[in-house]
Amino acid sequence: MRITLVSLFPEMARAVTDFGVTRRAVENGLLTLDTVNPRDFTEDRHRTVDDRPFGGGPGMVMKVAPLEKALAAARQGNPGARVVYLSPQGRPLTQARAARLAATPGLILLAGRYEGVDERLIETEVDEQVSIGDYVLSGGELPALVLIDAVTRLLPGVLGHQDSAAQDSFSGELENLLDCPHYTRPETYRDRSVPEVLLSGDHERIRRWRLKQALGRTWRWRPELLEARKARGLSQEESELLDEYIREHQA
Numbered sequence: 001m002r003i004t005l006v007s008l009f010p011e012m013a014r015a016v017t018d019f020g021v022t023r024r025a026v027e028n029g030l031l032t033l034d035t036v037n038p039r040d041f042t043e044d045r046h047r048t049v050d051d052r053p054f055g056g057g058p059g060m061v062m063k064v065a066p067l068e069k070a071l072a073a074a075r076q077g078n079p080g081a082r083v084v085y086l087s088p089q090g091r092p093l094t095q096a097r098a099a100r101l102a103a104t105p106g107l108i109l110l111a112g113r114y115e116g117v118d119e120r121l122i123e124t125e126v127d128e129q130v131s132i133g134d135y136v137l138s139g140g141e142l143p144a145l146v147l148i149d150a151v152t153r154l155l156p157g158v159l160g161h162q163d164s165a166a167q168d169s170f171s172g173e174l175e176n177l178l179d180c181p182h183y184t185r186p187e188t189y190r191d192r193s194v195p196e197v198l199l200s201g202d203h204e205r206i207r208r209w210r211l212k213q214a215l216g217r218t219w220r221w222r223p224e225l226l227e228a229r230k231a232r233g234l235s236q237e238e239s240e241l242l243d244e245y246i247r248e249h250q251a
């Protein structure tokens, strides 16, 4: 998959290309991440990309012309790509949305700075807006990097069988549930032992325990996610495991 990051700070892409799972995806040719800097498409000697907002008020607004030219260059290198603008006005990034974006042939991620980009650029060039949460950041680069990470993990071949995305929170059997607890050696740490079931070697018992923990933790800490999952219907097993957890943890 080819992703093009349009940003005034293209070096920030190193957070994806130089570390971990996403670095391996790039090395294995599963992900290509290009960058385009709107400042390279300015025509004045100050390489101006922003200007004061019409109507007054604080801050600056990114000018249309450099962005339009940068996006044209991005499209040339990533034909047919979907243009996504990272913004608090966007629809929330969810696992389902990441999966849908992972299925597109390519993405062009527009990372704004200052107060944002001229609305006319959004109207004429942007296919969809995505938000990573209801808070205000200094720019769209970190949201873009979050999106790239979430999408890349879902590309075929990126995750080995041992850390399959299907066992992540919000995926597969644990779809839209919080993750179960994880443990590794030593078996006892400061008198706290690993749950016996995880040492049993009984994979069916372990699967049920993990599903029960995921359901129960979602009930405790993100009830709205559980309600959404219930609306899609819990299996008989899931209902029984959740009831068991609630009985064990009711105050």
Ligand SMILES: CN1CCN(C(=O)c2nonc2N)CC1
Pocket: 086, 087, 088, 111, 112, 113, 114, 115, 116, 117, 130, 131, 132, 133, 134, 135, 136, 137, 138, 139, 140, 141, 143
């Ligand atoms: C102009 N710039 C303002 C700050 N910004 C965000 O706060 C943001 N983006 O995606 N989710 C978010 N939250 C990106 C765009």
